[in-house]
Amino acid sequence: MTDFVVFGTPMSPFVRKVEVVLHEKGLPYDFEAVNIMAKPDWFLAISPIGRIPVLRDRRRGNEGVSGTIPDSSAICAFLEADTPVPGLYPKDPYTLGRALWMEEYADSEMAATVGFNLFRPILFPRMQGKPSDLETARKTWQEKLPRLFDYMEAQLNGRTWLAGDVMTIADIALSCQMTNLDLVAGLPDVTRWPALVAHTRRMAARPSFKANLETCVTILSGIRFEKVDLG
Numbered sequence: 001m002t003d004f005v006v007f008g009t010p011m012s013p014f015v016r017k018v019e020v021v022l023h024e025k026g027l028p029y030d031f032e033a034v035n036i037m038a039k040p041d042w043f044l045a046i047s048p049i050g051r052i053p054v055l056r057d058r059r060r061g062n063e064g065v066s067g068t069i070p071d072s073s074a075i076c077a078f079l080e081a082d083t084p085v086p087g088l089y090p091k092d093p094y095t096l097g098r099a100l101w102m103e104e105y106a107d108s109e110m111a112a113t114v115g116f117n118l119f120r121p122i123l124f125p126r127m128q129g130k131p132s133d134l135e136t137a138r139k140t141w142q143e144k145l146p147r148l149f150d151y152m153e154a155q156l157n158g159r160t161w162l163a164g165d166v167m168t169i170a171d172i173a174l175s176c177q178m179t180n181l182d183l184v185a186g187l188p189d190v191t192r193w194p195a196l197v198a199h200t201r202r203m204a205a206r207p208s209f210k211a212n213l214e215t216c217v218t219i220l221s222g223i224r225f226e227k228v229d230l231g
Helices: 013-024 041-046 072-082 093-127 134-156 169-185 194-204 207-222
Strands: 004-008 029-033 054-057 068-070
Touching: 004 013, 013 029, 013 072, 013 093, 013 169, 013 207, 041 054, 054 072, 068 072, 072 093, 072 169, 093 134, 093 169, 134 169, 134 194, 169 194, 169 207, 194 207
Parallel strands: 004 029
Antiparallel strands: 004 054, 054 068
């Protein structure tokens, strides 16, 4: 039995963020799937706002709310404090602040635009046997996402990592959103956003990402899903 259990679904970028951090820190864990379309009462008891993921630390409790932490940012900060090596949060105060800002930008602005206005309109209807809402997804791709891509391209500005000289939680959070985009619609124009695309591909190739993404591809294959062209 491992020390940790992750509750959620692999397709969630926030679940992916926690899985990546666990992998990067070499922490084995168990995974328990949650039906986000019909969340069971036991899950709502450990996730007061009904969101995934939730982490259980079995060293601190194995039943009910005991040992549980909701929210990906709270979970990742806990894992950093609990297992500080390798470090995924900068030590320098300013660089840490920038990394936390980039994490928040990815988790809020990018998640709302990519997740609610593109990923869900494309995928959720398909999972219910209905056609994708391509009109909403295409409008998001063409009218809303370029501004976000421009901002992240400028933050990279030719650098390998978003905050400092090594990979941090900022890079993980951004790439969790970008890989969800890639799963359903591909990546943006590499000639316009070369640093962003290169960053996403570099992160997706890491073993910590590949484990989750391979599971996601299997799920999509199960519903015979193919990427859509929104250009």
